Amino acid sequence: MLFDDAMLIFAQKNFFVQFDNSKKLGILGGGQLGRMIIQAAIDFDFTIKSLDPDPDAPCKHIAHEFVNGSLKDFDTVMAFGQDCDIITIEIENVSIEALETFEKQGKLVYPQPSVLRLIQDKRIQKQFYKDNNLPTADFILTENQADVKNYVDFLPAVHKLGTGGYDGKGVQVLRSEADLAKAFDQPSVLEKMVDFEKELAVIVARNASGEIKTFPVVEMVFHPEANLVEYLFAPAEISAEIEAQAEQVAIKTAEAFGVVGLLAVEMFLTKDSQILINEVAPRPHNSGHQSIRANDVSQYEQHLRAIFDLPLGSTKAHSKAAMVNLLGEDGHSGEAVYEGMNEVLGVEGVHPFLYGKKITKPFRKMGHITIIDQNFDKLKEKVIFVKEKLKVVTK
Amino acid sequence: MLFDDAMLIFAQKNFFVQFDNSKKLGILGGGQLGRMIIQAAIDFDFTIKSLDPDPDAPCKHIAHEFVNGSLKDFDTVMAFGQDCDIITIEIENVSIEALETFEKQGKLVYPQPSVLRLIQDKRIQKQFYKDNNLPTADFILTENQADVKNYVDFLPAVHKLGTGGYDGKGVQVLRSEADLAKAFDQPSVLEKMVDFEKELAVIVARNASGEIKTFPVVEMVFHPEANLVEYLFAPAEISAEIEAQAEQVAIKTAEAFGVVGLLAVEMFLTKDSQILINEVAPRPHNSGHQSIRANDVSQYEQHLRAIFDLPLGSTKAHSKAAMVNLLGEDGHSGEAVYEGMNEVLGVEGVHPFLYGKKITKPFRKMGHITIIDQNFDKLKEKVIFVKEKLKVVTK
Numbered sequence: 001m002l003f004d005d006a007m008l009i010f011a012q013k014n015f016f017v018q019f020d021n022s023k024k025l026g027i028l029g030g031g032q033l034g035r036m037i038i039q040a041a042i043d044f045d046f047t048i049k050s051l052d053p054d055p056d057a058p059c060k061h062i063a064h065e066f067v068n069g070s071l072k073d074f075d076t077v078m079a080f081g082q083d084c085d086i087i088t089i090e091i092e093n094v095s096i097e098a099l100e101t102f103e104k105q106g107k108l109v110y111p112q113p114s115v116l117r118l119i120q121d122k123r124i125q126k127q128f129y130k131d132n133n134l135p136t137a138d139f140i141l142t143e144n145q146a147d148v149k150n151y152v153d154f155l156p157a158v159h160k161l162g163t164g165g166y167d168g169k170g171v172q173v174l175r176s177e178a179d180l181a182k183a184f185d186q187p188s189v190l191e192k193m194v195d196f197e198k199e200l201a202v203i204v205a206r207n208a209s210g211e212i213k214t215f216p217v218v219e220m221v222f223h224p225e226a227n228l229v230e231y232l233f234a235p236a237e238i239s240a241e242i243e244a245q246a247e248q249v250a251i252k253t254a255e256a257f258g259v260v261g262l263l264a265v266e267m268f269l270t271k272d273s274q275i276l277i278n279e280v281a282p283r284p285h286n287s288g289h290q291s292i293r294a295n296d297v298s299q300y301e302q303h304l305r306a307i308f309d310l311p312l313g314s315t316k317a318h319s320k321a322a323m324v325n326l327l328g329e330d331g332h333s334g335e336a337v338y339e340g341m342n343e344v345l346g347v348e349g350v351h352p353f354l355y356g357k358k359i360t361k362p363f364r365k366m367g368h369i370t371i372i373d374q375n376f377d378k379l380k381e382k383v384i385f386v387k388e389k390l391k392v393v394t395k
Numbered sequence: 396m397l398f399d400d401a402m403l404i405f406a407q408k409n410f411f412v413q414f415d416n417s418k419k420l421g422i423l424g425g426g427q428l429g430r431m432i433i434q435a436a437i438d439f440d441f442t443i444k445s446l447d448p449d450p451d452a453p454c455k456h457i458a459h460e461f462v463n464g465s466l467k468d469f470d471t472v473m474a475f476g477q478d479c480d481i482i483t484i485e486i487e488n489v490s491i492e493a494l495e496t497f498e499k500q501g502k503l504v505y506p507q508p509s510v511l512r513l514i515q516d517k518r519i520q521k522q523f524y525k526d527n528n529l530p531t532a533d534f535i536l537t538e539n540q541a542d543v544k545n546y547v548d549f550l551p552a553v554h555k556l557g558t559g560g561y562d563g564k565g566v567q568v569l570r571s572e573a574d575l576a577k578a579f580d581q582p583s584v585l586e587k588m589v590d591f592e593k594e595l596a597v598i599v600a601r602n603a604s605g606e607i608k609t610f611p612v613v614e615m616v617f618h619p620e621a622n623l624v625e626y627l628f629a630p631a632e633i634s635a636e637i638e639a640q641a642e643q644v645a646i647k648t649a650e651a652f653g654v655v656g657l658l659a660v661e662m663f664l665t666k667d668s669q670i671l672i673n674e675v676a677p678r679p680h681n682s683g684h685q686s687i688r689a690n691d692v693s694q695y696e697q698h699l700r701a702i703f704d705l706p707l708g709s710t711k712a713h714s715k716a717a718m719v720n721l722l723g724e725d726g727h728s729g730e731a732v733y734e735g736m737n738e739v740l741g742v743e744g745v746h747p748f749l750y751g752k753k754i755t756k757p758f759r760k761m762g763h764i765t766i767i768d769q770n771f772d773k774l775k776e777k778v779i780f781v782k783e784k785l786k787v788v789t790k
Binding site: 063314337348349353 | 705
């Protein structure tokens, strides 16, 4: 049978909707995530306009139109988006006021500004999980450093700035009273430290018609110094029960937000087999890069299908996959050289993706490597090989 | 074991060659093949410049630099390529004189102009096969229409213009004396009509260091009226012996030409199980589009690896695949509408690739659809569904 029943019902529902790729898509943010969205958009011949504060942003040369300007400045974003029909983001830290104005004007804005309001401030995000019975670690909202001192009994905990944190910035681990001097003096959230077994992530897509699909659960390993994903495996090595539980949490979370587009749900698997939401991102995510090479549709294509309200694609994986982030080597700042690239390219199933950043800095995300294999042990061998051989250095 | 021995030797050979993506690549031709090369080049952050006579060519918006101009005019091509380090093509009908001049100046030109000289004229191409003991149908070189009349006994045969034919143009079937009036009055080649079982194609890649890899054999089905590939299956439904024979012919052909880059070798499988070369193209080819979705590396990535002298990637297929060309519907000329697209997008493993052409014409190649499945019968069911539902029409 070609279709299963759910698919048939869906196909009938969308029967008379004509495919329309003439709508112009504006993307706030012209970094690597935007770059991979544009790469996927080529297949559909979508017209893309990109905005980024960096005049040499990764999207510069491949967008139909690239605008250099602030993502946070209301007027800049309004001027950028006026001739766009659909607006999306590849970074959360943008002028939500401008997005709200676009929405009022009748433009399609996905993820919706209301979702960004709930997510952009980590305090509101945590409260949202609690209010919606979504599993997450216990937390306390703190207003300033003095306030944190009242909760010594709650330590060890992770202190996160409400707003302004990104990629490991704005996060502090407070183990004991001695660490209190490091606590943020601004509105923050103090999260109970989770004794976790693994860190997992599920990317879920929801289109405007309400169709939902999840990508297989991945297992992330973080870089000890940089607080960034260092590498990941897909699928995660977990039981079928945990897998189903993680997928259900992701779906419930996407439905609670009512998001249109992608939602990347990062989770802790605790030592007593509980799934707790760590945080979410309403956009393509570092934990889904490998889907370009290992799944029927990539997270980038899926994001486009969701926001253009097309049927979502199958997320089935045809291979086991790993993804290694290519971070700028510590101690190197300047024009990037990819040492060892030719050696890793010689290994079957190894694919680079370079972000088009000319200048490397310690721990800067310069690209990633996807590795596929049918065999998990070989996959791990290849990950070790790539991590050992490939370095982003300067001349 | 991570590497096989051949790979290890290759890896050692290339051990001290530093990966260098700063070379600028110029592509002659800005059509769909160039578009897919550019899409693959994003992964490596290669800088691409594109030349095409159509001011709205498919590569226009995604190349770093797009130049509108003639591919056949020596001065235009010389001006275009002067700041490029590597030059390649996505169509053979270009100024070979300009390419030869670039080569003398020390630029890397792949495929080499010498290979284009052998291929561009179908008469020279056929003679090359004969001289190199490569299997091909018997043929006679004809100078004009009157000349053809001497070979009535050789009919049925296919009459092909030596130069200037493309995508079914410049080809005539001469079944009997009555057809002689259709014969070309210019230098042509008269090829014995082959009573074939199937039409096959193998894409082979050869990098500058001499490493060679083939993609799995595909089976092509031609459109009865348009003389274009209508759809294909990969892998071809043939015996292991025929498969090995087809691959060996492709490798021998690439080695005989000494080509750097891709060589698409179209072949006939005769009813008595012989492989005969039909024709070749030294570039990405319509018979390899599905590799984007079904193989470890696509033909486009492989072409880039070959011409930048990087290790070639694995061509292993993870799924069975079909490719359906999306041709403009007969009787429709004007702004294109993709009728039925939403329905086919709802089918698992179905992926569109649109070429960015706004205007459709009867049988114009507007895009293609890749279909993957693990099961061959389901794959065929999906091909039928796509061919029935999806039409390129006008509003």
